[in-house]
Structure formats: structure tokens, C-alpha cells
Amino acid sequence: MASLTRIIERHIVELLERGSEESVFLSRKDLAERFGCVPSQINYVIRSRFTPERGYIVESQRGGHGYIRVIRLCLDMPEERANHIEELVGDGVNEQDIRRILANLQHRELLTARERLLVEVATRFQEEIGRDLLDLSAYKRESLHAELLKRLLRSLALG
């Protein structure tokens, strides 16, 4: 028995696949009417399903002629590749591991130089804050690094 959330999710995905565009403009009110639910249900679907971590970007505007725009950047990753990232990163990584992984991805042209830079800056910032400001243990920091790195790479459907 498919839940409403799943039905609406499928509907939006279909719109994305059917259209030639990389994005769809939705009307929250119309969608809610169509599926016989309250408008805020649409927010729930968006929040839980169309996240950056899954490769989506969402923009919206309130007021007259308002909209919710869902942009799909990357096709969902096959299970196998997702697992590969999981293995690659594991439960904890230090900064050296990270640099090695990123160099490899860039070499394989799965990551541009700028994208690699972003990932490096983000993880270094996290390290700095975790160490100097929050006094986290090395173990804790490495596990946070691993989590962040996995999310970043998964969002781009890399692996």
C-alpha cells in the first residue's frame, strides 16, 4: 500500500523524467488539491525526498504567482556504487585519506578541480572547528569527516 508521500514523490519524479527540462515548477496548492491533502503535505514530501543529499535542489517563491521548483542534478546512484563510496570512506577518515580519495576522483574526472577544492575546504573547516572550538576527540572528528564526505560524494552520485 503506497503512502501518499510516495505517490506524490513518484508524481514529481515522473514530471521530471517526462519533461525535457532539468527542473519542474510545481504549484503547492494545485498539487494538494489534486492529491486531496493539505498543502503542507507537499512540504513534507519535498523536505523528506528531494534533498540536496539526494541530488536535488529546490527553490521556491511565496506570494502571487508563487511556485516550488525542483531541480534534478544527478540521477540516483545504483546501489552498487553507493556501497562503493561506503567502503571507500568507511567509518572514519583523516585529512590525508580525504586528500587521497579526492585526488583519485579528480584523476578519474569524476570531480573538477573546483569541486575538489570545495570538499577540501569544507572538511578542513570542520576539522578546525571540531579541534579548536569544540574540543572533539580525534575519533569523533574522523567519524564526522567520514559522514560529511559520504554525503558530499553521494550527492554528486560519485563512487
Next chain:
Amino acid sequence: MASLTRIIERHIVELLERGSEESVFLSRKDLAERFGCVPSQINYVIRSRFTPERGYIVESQRGGHGYIRVIRLCLDMPEERANHIEELVGDGVNEQDIRRILANLQHRELLTARERLLVEVATRFQEEIGRDLLDLSAYKRESLHAELLKRLLRSLALG
């Protein structure tokens, strides 16, 4: 159905792109007549769309031979861009601010969609950790967001 504001916005952008100048002189009255709206609608379009944050400066003069001049800033030098970002981000930003800023930068082609995704994922992760795991105050989280965002964007603008 596109809103009047968006139609007028596009018209002005087109004028800027078609002309070889970096600015256009507009007549509020003529524009209002052309698009069948009240003159103050034009002020609304200017105020909401042609802001410094979006890279525009506006000058105007009342009285006979009055005009509204829209100037498009060009941020060619990396240093100019970095300063611009500094101002945009300031000392604290929430997630909504971040989304706005990123959408803006992407629209101005200072950021690719994938880069934008990485920044979103990184800041969301930071928010999640700061809120749920470390119990940081909203103020503290916003200031950390600002710092992270500035470092990420600076790394691109200067790299």
C-alpha cells in the same frame, strides 16, 4: 502564467543585454503604459529585482526629463568578487539566506549547479551537527555558517 513583475524584469534584462552599454535609461511612465500597469509597479520591479545583491545599481531623477537608470555591475576581478561575497554573507546567515545567495551566484554563473549542491550539503550537515549533536545556539550556528560559506566561496573566487 508568468507574473507581470517577471515579464517586466525580463524586458529590462533584455534591454541591458541587447545594448552594448552597461546601463539602460528607462522611463517609468512609458514602461507602465507599455505593460498596462500603474507606474509604482515599476518601482516594485526595480526594488525587488535590480538590487545590489543581484549585481545592479540604480540611479534616478524626478521632474522633467526624469529617468530610471539601471546599471549592471561587472565583477570581473576575482578580488571584486571576493569582496562582494564578503558583504553578501556578513557575520551570520541562516539556511534560507544561504539558499538565496547560492541561487543568485548560480544565476550569475559564478557557481555551477554541482558546486551549489556541494555547498548546500556541507552547510546542511553543519547545521544538523550543530543543532542535534552539539546543541549550539542559533546565533552560534549562523556565525559558523557564515564562516564556512565565506571560506567555500572565497576558495572559488580566488582560486
Next chain:
DNA sequence: TTATTATTGACGAATATTGACCTTAACCTT
């Protein structure tokens, strides 16, 4: 049973549109 996920609705915030009234600058008349 407990934890997570889904559904609902009341309330709040943002955006767009319109019109009445205000301010400023050029021009014209004396």
C-alpha cells in the same frame, strides 16, 4: 512497545498589485 515516518491544520511570512498622495526638476511667463 518504542522509534520513526506520515498527515493535518492553525498560524505566520513573503511576494505581487494597485492607487492615493508626496517630492523634485525643468520649463515658461513675467
Next chain:
DNA sequence: AAGGTTAAGGTCAATATTCGTCAATAATAA
């Protein structure tokens, strides 16, 4: 040169139209 006239643009408040948030409750999964 002064002062009025005319032709711009500016401001603000009222209203309508969307979307967002948050907390309570229900359903489902572990």
C-alpha cells in the same frame, strides 16, 4: 531672476495570493 506650471519619479499602505513552519496526532516499522 522669481515664481508658478507641468512633467516626471517616489513612498506608503491596503489587499490578495502563495508558500513555510511548527506542533499535535496518527500510522507504520523495528
